[in-house]
Amino acid sequence: MNRSDPHELWEYVLTQIELSISPANFNTWFRESSIVKIEDGIVFIGVPSLFFKDWYMKKFNMLLLKILRGVSHEYRNIEYMIVKDVTRKPKENRRAVPTPELPLNDFYINKSDNLNPRYTFDSFVVGSFNELAFNAAQAAITRPGITYNPLFIYGDTGRGKTHLIQAIGNQYKKLHPTRKVFYLTSEKFGTDYTDSLQSGTANRFKEKYRQYDLLIMDDVQFLSKKDKISEELFHLFNFLYDNNKQILFSSDRAPVAIPDIADRLRGRLASGMTVDIGEPDTQSRVAIVRKKLATNGVVLADESVEYIASSVAGSIRELEGVINSIVCHTQVRGVPPDLAEVRQSLRSFSRPTKTISVKHVVSKVAEFYGIEEESIYEKTRRREVVRPRQVIMYILREDFSVSYPTIGSKLGGRDHTTVIHSCEKVKREVAEDAELAKEIQDIRTLLV
């Protein structure tokens, strides 16, 4: 320790004092003090006010002197001085960040009809990709049970199916306050049914669902392979249909494409109006981004909006995630992000695009199957080589989206049709052959 450095000396004194007095005393009396200077063996301790000076003299003088003498006998005495306010550390002034409280009603779901009031037509963006579905929905509301019954809406995940069918429910409720609406997922329908069987109240189950004027069932594709539940739905459907009650279904695929459901149910699902919601085009995406930002009260430059709309491919749900992060950013900083910041935050949302060399895949797969790497490139049709080669093509295509001709040329100058055939073959076999699927899974882990 440097004995002439007041700062170091004070640090040492503090560590000693802390051991001999209570933490409350220490915090109260020593936090704002320091050694100002050391002159001729006299240590000058600076304290904030006379309160401190008096108390130091009365209570801590002996203790301090003992500690200082322990360091060196050259310290003869202690004097206290009240340091001017300028030398005292100003307290940090925290910046108050206005935090708009999160709206709670977002999460509020009406118990009697299961509808989320957040989903309305006001917040629904209509574009060319969902225009047809939207118009069908309007028709179903104006003439329920007559025009399009059942209305079957399908499309990939995150296209707004749930939003649309719940908006129909909310709108219907508003127009006909006395009629009964109910929204549920096919999975909920299934568990309800099994519960009613277990408790022996199957009749009550039937009664419950037959009372509704508008029944909305989300994600009916999950009924696949559930024969008993499908049958129950079939009877319910007949009852509601015969009584001109409107029925709405949503699914991620068309009725004909839902595997393993009874034909009689499939036919009925498709018997009314079947519409699909396609991939939203860029204009629609821009409109969606604008609408979502506007509802959150955030204004973003046009170029940023277009950048978001064009760079976040895939479902609207992902688009919403990006928008939420921008809204959050705006609330914390107080200003909306500019294009550069939008780019930065988007980076964390986009899927990492793996770049990988064909050679790397080939060597890993060859290693996995225990064959010579060279043999993959050769024109041999030995069984033990053909299968790994097809697997390589499949993986390059599926996981890394390498084009068919490129795969062909990289793997010893093969025709792209050969590659297509191989990929299709493996794809087919993976669906049936669990062992092959397992192998490919293992290879994938090797490649990461």
Place this chain on the structure above:
Amino acid sequence: MIIILEKKEFSEAVARVARFAERRSATLPVLAGIAIVAGDDGIKLRATNLETGIDFKVVGTIKEPGVVALPASTLREITGSFSGTGTITLEHGGETVIISSPAGRSQLKTLSYEDFPTLPFPEASAAKFTLPGSALRTLVLTVAPCASPSTVRPELGSVLLSAEGGVVKAVATDSFRLAEKKMPIAGTITPFSILIPAKNAIDIVQTLPDTDVEVLVDEHQCAFSWPNGIVTTRLVTVPYPDYAQIIPKAFVSEATLLRKDFEAALKRTSVFSDSFQKVRIGFVGEDKRVVFSARNSDIGESSEGVPASVTGESIELSFNHRYLSAPIPLITTENLSLSSAGIGRPLVIKGIGDNTLLYLVMPMNQ
């Protein structure tokens, strides 16, 4: 310790003293307490938060001398709920104090008195003078709201008290506005100038009696004493800004209007102020009007003219409406004057016929 006190006397004393106890919990527990000292000098209540401190005498009978520290907030709640007249007895034994009245008794845990600090009083008092407590209260309470709440610049968080030529004045500023209150004092007074942290000053003047108070000052500490008690505070020792030079000497535009017109128009217009609380004031010479206007993109806009006698050129300035409404309750006269020294220069607000109060506010950037 056993003492007997009048209920009313005790509850008033506790209410007075509790103000000086520490309210933050992060410090020494005993600082949140009131020390009761019963000795040769009679019964005294003490409290301090290491910024200010009080030693206050109460009338009572000492059966057995002693000292004890009790939590201030609890004690204030207890004494605040006393009803009727009569006496109570405080009896200290072990770690508790029993407060008993003919009707009932309560037992209160004590704080450790050993940690209770001594109250410092000015050592070699550099100045000593006597002022009526009521005058000090008026002076400090008039200007203290203008002091800065931040501690970054200690001088701006303080109230300046000074005397010169038979006039005592108090000044506070947070660099956006400034208030100065003067008061002539009968008799001679030695010139002095002290800076008291605004928070301490408010606590102190609210405790002072209306009668004469003796003020003792040294470099770092200041004490106000009267027969029943003494309060002490640390002083700020940084130089105070030379505020006299920012008070404009000449004005380009002056308006005189009714105080109640000003207050009402400002209140209505401030509804439309924006997030910066901006209100515009225009002096219109030819119409004999002062125009108040504000615009908020979310709410709307408003404009209102108030009859006034206007001299000088027409000018429009923007202000934070809170800074404009602050002096209104302090002005006691019917009319007030607004004097502008020009764009980007301060506006002075005064009561007509009252030269003791001067309020100065800086305009916002247009």
